[in-house]
Amino acid sequence: MKKFLACIALAAFFVGCNEQKSDAPKADESLNKVKAAGEFVLGLDDSFPPMGFRDKDNNIVGFDIDLAAEVCARLGVKLKTQPISWDAKEQELNTGKIDCIWNGMSVDSARAAAMNLSDPYLKNRMIFSVKDKSLANLVALAGKKIAVQNGSTAQKLLEASDAGKAAKEIVPFDDNQTAMMDLDKGGVDAVFLDEIVAKYWITSNAKDFVVMEEGLSDEVYAIGFRKKDQALRDAVNETIKAMQADGKFAEIQAKWFGK
Numbered sequence: 241m242k243k244f245l246a247c248i249a250l251a252a253f254f255v256g257c258n259e260q261k262s263d264a265p266k267a268d269e270s271l272n273k274v275k276a277a278g279e280f281v282l283g284l285d286d287s288f289p290p291m292g293f294r295d296k297d298n299n300i301v302g303f304d305i306d307l308a309a310e311v312c313a314r315l316g317v318k319l320k321t322q323p324i325s326w327d328a329k330e331q332e333l334n335t336g337k338i339d340c341i342w343n344g345m346s347v348d349s350a351r352a353a354a355m356n357l358s359d360p361y362l363k364n365r366m367i368f369s370v371k372d373k374s375l376a377n378l379v380a381l382a383g384k385k386i387a388v389q390n391g392s393t394a395q396k397l398l399e400a401s402d403a404g405k406a407a408k409e410i411v412p413f414d415d416n417q418t419a420m421m422d423l424d425k426g427g428v429d430a431v432f433l434d435e436i437v438a439k440y441w442i443t444s445n446a447k448d449f450v451v452m453e454e455g456l457s458d459e460v461y462a463i464g465f466r467k468k469d470q471a472l473r474d475a476v477n478e479t480i481k482a483m484q485a486d487g488k489f490a491e492i493q494a495k496w497f498g499k
Contacts, residue, residue: 270469283338286323287415290440291344303496327391341464346393360460365435367455382406384429387419
């Protein structure tokens with residue numbers, strides 16, 4: 241009888257161990273999955289120059305694309321660029337269609353809560369671009385139509401600002417390029433967007449637009465990963481740090497933004 245009870249107790253012990261094991265967190269295989277697949281899928285808005293956009297031959301190029309290509313080369317995988325709807329970027333990430341969001345993505349509290357963000361890798365400023373030089377400051381934008389990219393941090397910032405509340409209308413666009421073209425045609429009076437993007441667009445299109453000195457916010461760019469994908473996030477993060485240390489990051493930066 242004692243032996244029988246001992247066997248029952250021993251069996252219960254092993255069942256308990258198995259139950260504990262099943263409750264234990266699973267190992268993070270995010271980096272191994274990317275390496276096993278042989279490719280790293282980067283989600284982006286493909287109309288966001290100079291970070292990620294299509295050139296005249298319809299190839300996706302840009303500062304972030306060059307950075308990511310170098311990271312992939314060092315990790316031993318191929319880069320795959322996947323255009324997504326910027327307004328649904330978190331959904332695209334969480335359903336596994338992409339491995340990261342890497343496209344001049346500004347950091348804010350909502351994105352930090354929804355994603356596992358890399359360390360910031362680039363500074364930026366949110367500004368107003370205008371065609372009419374008489375619109376020289378934020379006060380002059382009162383009663384005017386201001387364009388902004390839908391689903392962007394710029395949209396949230398503008399809507400909450402005094403400038404946004406004083407505007408005649410905040411007009412959302414799918415992308416900044418379309419917003420800037422509408423400004424050129426006179427459909428809106430100003431565009432609120434990333435300074436990096438505005439200056440690149442103005443130079444590339446040889447337009448005599450003005451970037452206001454008065455902005456609303458300084459910010460930084462980071463890469464977004466799924467919350468659980470710590471290993472992949474850390475590998476990309478450390479690779480970028482190595483590129484900053486050995487000069488490759490500066491080389492890519494000079495190519496797109498000058499020295």
